[in-house]
Amino acid sequence: MRKITKAILVSALASAWLAGCGGGGDGDSGRTATEGRPSAASEPQIDSPAPKVETPPANLRYSTNISTFAVGRAISPTTPDSQGGAITHYSVSPALPDGLTLNSETGVISGTPTLKQERSYYTITGENGAGKTVTGIAISVVLAGEWFGASAMNIQRSAPGVAVLPGGQIVVAGGTDTGGNALPSAEVFDSPTGKWIYTGTMNTPRSKLAVTVLADGRVVAAGGRSQTNFLSSAEIYDPKTSRWSLTGNMSQARVSPAMVLLADGKVLVTGGSTFGSIASSEIFDPSSGRWVDAGQMNTPRERPTLIRLPNGKVLVAGGDSNFSVSASTEVFDPAIGTWTPTGTMNTARDQFAAVALRDGRVLVAGGWDAAAIASAEIYDPSSGKWSSAGQMNVARVGASAVLLASGKVLISGGSGVSPLSSAEIYDPATGKWSLAKDMNNGRIFHGSTVLDDGGVMVFGGANTPTSERWFE
Structure with a gap:
């Protein structure tokens, strides 16, 4: 029997400990290269970014597709709008009128026309790496100081109401036709297209009415005459819906009154006639649809002129006063609701x-x-x-x-x-x-x-x- 010495016992114990720890020799004995390390499945995975997909542009347009410019007058830069992907390059065919340029990066049209030109049509293309979008515009160049024809209204109107909206639209409502009949129809001049188009019909035919634009862009029409009827009714036109809706009636009928927007967004109407010239005035509140008394002018007036002054007061001048033409003028102060004579x-x-x-x-x-x-x-x-x-x-x-x-x-x-x-x-x-x-x-x-x-x-x-x- 072999004698177990102390040295042999120490060596055996050391070998057993190393084997239990996976050691021994170079430390890898009896194990694969991956044993004792985290598995690939347990390691966090980093996804590769998906390739970026570019979106083609769409619906390229300009604020107006029919423009008229004057020779020698710098134009207001015309900026495009589009949907979809961002446009990286613009081009135009044929070349724009002499003096005008298209910025190939922004699509802005600018410059000063140098030569008269009849209306011509241009195709503008906006594109990026994924596709393109196309729009058309028309440009005329005229000589400054010369008159040139524009689209005619759909019907001849005498004594209509006229209102100019923000953005270049003109609303013409009512009046009388060539047969003397009061009209309920209205039409709008659309500046971007350069055309007059019929819009919503008023609830009441009326001529010699008063019209003004409200602070929110709607139009109020009041009074006037419908054949033999003197009108106290009023209605409001909404350009967003192209419809007229009735609102509150004035306290009295008025033919050929005057109307003006006040600084607080309310509307002053004054004068007019029925069986004689009228001195009374009223204020319309668009938020409630109601009219309230605004006192009496010192002189009754038919067809007076109203101008709002910079201080918020209103000047009324002239007009016919019971078959006598007036030289008198007066000022209305909305803050206190009074009419005061001013210079003649x-x-x-x-x-x-x-x-x-x-x-x-x-x-x-x-x-x-x-x-x-x-x-x-x-x-x-x-x-x-x-x-x-x-x-x-x-x-x-x-x-x-x-x-x-x-x-x-x-x-x-x-x-x-x-x-x-x-x-x-x-x-x-x-x-x-x-x-x-x-x-x-x-x-x-x-x-x-x-x-x-x-x-x-x-x-x-x-x-x-x-x-x-x-x-x-």
Whole structure:
């Protein structure tokens, strides 16, 4: 028998311990290379990012697809909009009019046209790596100071209500047709398409009505005449739905009243006539649909002119007062609800043109008092006085006035003996009148406004449904 020594016993114990620990020799004896380590399944997995998929662009469009620009006048940059994926490159075919460019990265059209051009059509393409989208636009380039034809209204209207909406839309409602019948129809000039289109029909046929745009973009129409009926009813047009809805009635019927939006969003209506000129006035609250008394003017007036002044007060001037043309003017203060006489005009006038100037003064021009009037004058709210603004080159009743971007005033049409095609410009800086080029059509009791492109639009009148444009 082998004798177990102390050294042998220590060696045996050491070997047993190493075997139990998986050791021995180089420490890997009897085990695979992966034993004693975490399995692959137990290790956290990191997913590879999925390849990014680019989305093609869609529905490329511009705010207006029919544009008119003037030679030598820088245009307001026209910016595109689209859906889907971001557009990385824009192109246009054929090339834009001389002086205009398309930014290939942003799609913005900008520049200053240099040559007159008839309406031409252009295809604009927006694309990225996944696809493309296409839209079409039309551009005309005209000479500044020249009149050119625009889309005609659908029907000739005498004494309609007119309201100019934000965004270049014009609403024309009611009036009488060529047979003298009061109309319930309304139409809208859509600036992006350049066309007049019928819109919702009023609940009541009416002419010689008052119309104004509310603070929320809707339009209120009140009063007027429907054949032999004098109207106290009112209704509201919503351009979002193209519908008219009845609202509260005024306290009395009014034919040819005047209406203006107040600074607090309420509406003042005053004057008019039934069996005589009216002195009373009322205020409409769009939030409740109700009318409340706003006191009596000092002078009853039919066809007065209302202008809201910079201080929130309202100037009323002229008009017919029981078959006598008035030179008196007065101011309404909404804060206290009172009418106060102010300076008297130098000339009594009815059916004249009026416009608020940039400096807060008010220009009135032309009108009627036994004959058409050529004189003009300016009201200064700070002094309450009227001063001469010279003589127009042509006497005009039923003309239309519009404030231009330059601060000058364009007066168009009206009548001396027959509807006038002439137009003229007043410069407040010099106090001088100068003739502009004649319109293509004579017109009286028509509308005029400046559209978003900076050009003037004149439309309709008692004698024509036509429209035309003009750039300063």
